[in-house]
Amino acid sequence: MSAPQTALNVYRAIIDEFVSKTRHYGSSSRVADSGLFSNAPDHEKFNNFIETLTPSQRELLSEMLQEERDSAIHDILASLSEWIDCQDVGLTYQGKPMPVDLSGMGLHGDYVGRRDGWEWPSQKESGDS
Template sequence: MKDDKQAESLQNYKDFIDGLVDIRLSVLSNWVLTKGWPKTEENSKINEFINGLSQDQKQILAHIIQQSRDGGIHDVLVFLTDEININGLKLIKNETEMAKEPFDSEMYYDWDCRREGDPWPDSEKS
């Protein structure tokens, strides 16, 4: 029974980190590269600005926007890590506490690795 709880705790951790990886891509970056902001009066200046950019400039702006989003996710994970390690915060899903640093690394580090496409440390080597 204890092994089942530990496995669920670890899976909750992996799901949490992978869930953040799944939502990391910025819709704003996509808008810069595709259709622009929704066509409203308040967005007209933004769309005018974007339409004046070259494709290379749009790529750079989209990259900056994505870095900002990634930085925000990273900063929240640093905060959560500190709250868990220093102040006793616990994340619980379906009555099971999420594993705490199951790979001896902080959750923001695990998120960075997964974001870059690295496998989980406990996955089988092919």
């Protein structure tokens, strides 16, 4: 992946990375597919519990784990949005202000939108050329 050249592209890449990592990493898909939470020795108790579940119960647990993962990212971004909106905190790229809140709903709104298939506005709509 080549380095994004504008603050807007960097912001978009950050949000898209959050979306990608919440979908492709974590234990939810392993729980549903293989009945395994983790190979870490400390997680044996979780694996033992998961082994007792039916496939439909594992699927439900998988959904719960994914929901918690999504919610955690959302909540962190909502908190960061509040700092940006209320405490004069900002993000920059190469010394230039980074546009945030392209959805009009804060960083967390951009994250949720992208997670749910929302397309980024054009650069002209975003005010970055």
